[in-house]
Amino acid sequence: GGKVAVEGWAEASELGVSELARKFEGAGVSAIIYTDIDRDGILAGINWASTLELANADSIPVIASGGLASLDDIKRMLEPD
Template identity: 90%
Template sequence: AKGGKVAVEGWAEASELGVIELAKRFEGAGVAAIIYTDIDRDGILAGINWASTLELADAVSISVIASGGLASIEDIKRMLQPDAAKLEGAISGRALYDGRIDPSEALALIKAAKGVDA
């Protein structure tokens, strides 16, 4: 998404189609999950666009996976808040590659939040 609209042409252009409108078209079509990437944040380590991601998750019955912007352990902690429980997960790329997120610390936080022995 770019500005709430579906991005096309290799993310270079935003269409007139809204993200939620497109997502609703896939309900009942057997789609297992939607990976929601806010391309304004992808790769710049600005943090996930929580408002838009959670708005999408609230609007559809399909599982939503957050993507684009996961920047720090604070985003992992935010993902574990009750209002984000509706999300299926999150994708991290650059923050893992450059060491901003310690995978062991992130997994320990997730396991503790879920009541699983570390």
């Protein structure tokens, strides 16, 4: 839902994903692992819109996680946004 989940994904915070990423920019974070928990484990495919939005929000590299369903998802990762 665009908010950071905590406590083993059981509780949503009020903090937006991109907002949290911006807070870590310049703090030495080498990468962000972004898991769309609404898609994780259901083989629905990666949420490209949210993943790319986060990747474009700051300079920290984003590792897509949650929803990987096919080789097409892997091929899509290699395409420019």
